[in-house]
Amino acid sequence: MADISDEADRLVKSLFDARSLLDQLRGTDPRRQSLARLATLGELLVVPRLLHLFAADDPLSEEAARTIATLVEKIGPTELARIDQQARSYSCTYGGSSDDWWTLSPVAVSRLQRVSAAYPAALGVASSHPNGYVREAVVKALGTHTAGREIPFLALRANDWVWPVAARAGELLARRLVPDNQPAVLTALPFLVRMLSQRRQDHTRFTDALRAVLVSDGGRHVLSRLHEFDRRVRRFVYELVGSNTPAADSMLRPALADADAAIRRSAIRRLAALWDIETSTPILENMLMRDHSPAVRKEALTLLAERRPERVRQLLPHVLLDRSARVRELARFCVRDLEAPIVPRNFYIAGLANTSTLPLSTAIAGLGETGSSTDVELLASCLNAVAPRVRRAALIASARLDPGRGIPMALTALADAAPSVRTAAVHVLAGHSRHVNFAIVRNHLHGLGDPATRRKLLHVVKEAPKWDAVVLLLEVLGDPDDGVRRKAAELLGDWVTGFNRQQAPPGPTHLARIRSLLEAHESRIDEATASLLRFSLRAADS
Numbered sequence: 135m136a137d138i139s140d141e142a143d144r145l146v147k148s149l150f151d152a153r154s155l156l157d158q159l160r161g162t163d164p165r166r167q168s169l170a171r172l173a174t175l176g177e178l179l180v181v182p183r184l185l186h187l188f189a190a191d192d193p194l195s196e197e198a199a200r201t202i203a204t205l206v207e208k209i210g211p212t213e214l215a216r217i218d219q220q221a222r223s224y225s226c227t228y229g230g231s232s233d234d235w236w237t238l239s240p241v242a243v244s245r246l247q248r249v250s251a252a253y254p255a256a257l258g259v260a261s262s263h264p265n266g267y268v269r270e271a272v273v274k275a276l277g278t279h280t281a282g283r284e285i286p287f288l289a290l291r292a293n294d295w296v297w298p299v300a301a302r303a304g305e306l307l308a309r310r311l312v313p314d315n316q317p318a319v320l321t322a323l324p325f326l327v328r329m330l331s332q333r334r335q336d337h338t339r340f341t342d343a344l345r346a347v348l349v350s351d352g353g354r355h356v357l358s359r360l361h362e363f364d365r366r367v368r369r370f371v372y373e374l375v376g377s378n379t380p381a382a383d384s385m386l387r388p389a390l391a392d393a394d395a396a397i398r399r400s401a402i403r404r405l406a407a408l409w410d411i412e413t414s415t416p417i418l419e420n421m422l423m424r425d426h427s428p429a430v431r432k433e434a435l436t437l438l439a440e441r442r443p444e445r446v447r448q449l450l451p452h453v454l455l456d457r458s459a460r461v462r463e464l465a466r467f468c469v470r471d472l473e474a475p476i477v478p479r480n481f482y483i484a485g486l487a488n489t490s491t492l493p494l495s496t497a498i499a500g501l502g503e504t505g506s507s508t509d510v511e512l513l514a515s516c517l518n519a520v521a522p523r524v525r526r527a528a529l530i531a532s533a534r535l536d537p538g539r540g541i542p543m544a545l546t547a548l549a550d551a552a553p554s555v556r557t558a559a560v561h562v563l564a565g566h567s568r569h570v571n572f573a574i575v576r577n578h579l580h581g582l583g584d585p586a587t588r589r590k591l592l593h594v595v596k597e598a599p600k601w602d603a604v605v606l607l608l609e610v611l612g613d614p615d616d617g618v619r620r621k622a623a624e625l626l627g628d629w630v631t632g633f634n635r636q637q638a639p640p641g642p643t644h645l646a647r648i649r650s651l652l653e654a655h656e657s658r659i660d661e662a663t664a665s666l667l668r669f670s671l672r673a674a675d676s
Contacts (some may be wrong), residue, residue, distance in 0.1 A: 178216075181217055182217065195246075199249055199256035203254075217260040257287075258286065273302045277306045281318065289329040308613065313346065316350060317355070336343055357388055363398070397426070415438070419445070424454065432458070435461065435465065447472055450468060459503065482501040483509070485500070485501075498513060498531050501535075510540070513531055517529065517543060523554075526552070533566060589617055592622055596628070603629060614639075
């Protein structure tokens with residue numbers, strides 16, 4: 135279990151201290167203040183440590199229950215699952231008394247039910263007891279609560295690995311998944327979604343019941359509360375309610391505007407099934423033109439091409455310049471499929487006359503996807519453009535069209551003023567390593583002023599011929615930047631682990647250089663790497 139704070143640990147320990155004679159005479163108990171303070175600290179990992187006091191036949195059991203309930207009041211399903219695991223494995227190590235939590239019997243559950251009558255969440259935590267008979271007794275006791283706070287714990291136990299426990303919890307949970315209980319069900323929705331997603335049992339009846347609850351008012355209540363939930367829950371709700379239910383139509387517009395791209399993409403598919411062409415076309419066009427997710431724009435283009443091909447023909451000049459390569463590729467397919475009078479390569483060449491950064495950069499990228507090596511000359515001036523985005527696009531496109539000419543451009547771009555261009559240069563070099571002159575890369579490793587670029591360039595170095603790579607990495611261990619040295623040491627570890635994957639033998643110059651560098655920089659790599667490196671040298675000698 136992860137550590138709690140020093141203050142929380144001190145407070146927990148104080149719960150097991152014997153009361154002083156003065157406290158007994160005064161009728162006071164300092165543990166009350168400790169519990170109150172623990173509640174305000176809000177440290178969730180304290181909960182398992184309070185179970186001993188809650189389970190004990192102690193005057194403060196009820197206050198322990200209140201503290202536990204306070205701590206778990208607003209936790210989510212992931213935190214509850216964590217508490218569940220910890221409670222089942224936790225054993226009290228404080229004080230010298232027996233562990234009342236670990237030795238709790240099913241008979242004692244009725245006492246816990248009484249002391250936690252006002253705090254059902256505490257009783258819910260008790261349902262995580264390691265003993266299955268105790269868990270079953272607690273689940274039965276939870277059935278007396280009907281306000282809704284018991285639902286997360288019933289959902290947790292409905293996936294219990296002991297069948298009688300899971301069956302009892304499922305029976306009680308089913309009684310609560312009814313339309314009249316909709317507010318409580320919605321509050322517990324994240325816990326129900328987690329239960330259903332784990333698929334430990336056949337939960338079909340719960341899925342059907344939950345759908346009936348959510349659509350009982352046409353989906354109005356769940357729509358008003360969807361903003362409270364994370365995207366996992368929202369995805370579940372839209373999938374559950376968004377098709378073949380009375381609420382499907384009302385759920386569509388919110389889904390199309392949801393912050394999650396997967397939800398918007400799924401909503402676009404439902405749009406075609408639920409709404410007519412005239413109503414859906416403007417929405418699809420808007421998604422195609424303005425949505426920030428390439429997957430959503432691609433889905434919108436696919437549906438428009440199927441439903442309104444004549445409109446897509448009009449939109450192709452815009453879509454061919456989409457900022458996403460995937461969308462541009464689909465647009466070019468539409469050009470062929472719809473027999474539009476456009477030659478993509480010529481279209482992109484004409485787009486090089488754009489003065490705006492975004493259409494110019496996408497025209498460059500499009501030319502890189504459709505042009506030939508002769509078109510590299512058309513991109514030469516773009517390599518010196520003011521906008522980094524344009525320089526980056528020109529660099530990538532040039533390397534794609536002609537790696538032989540693109541590699542020198544990438545080496546030059548390693549000194550570009552824009553970090554994004556330098557990063558693109560590294561990616562170009564790494565992606566076309568067979569064209570790279572590693573002697574020039576070595577010069578850049580020692581001459582570049584930006585440590586971040588030198589560190590990224592090491593990913594290119596690891597693609598060098600086997601023994602050249604280890605020499606270069608050992609040299610970089612002398613770099614003045616600590617981050618560069620650490621990265622070189624990490625890649626050296628990878629090299630020695632797989633050094634025998636390539637059978638090329640080292641020459642005498644390589645061996646001498648490696649031994650010299652290893653002697654100079656051995657302190658900067660871990661002992662295991664150094665040992666394996668020496669072994670590789672002995673293997674090479676033999």
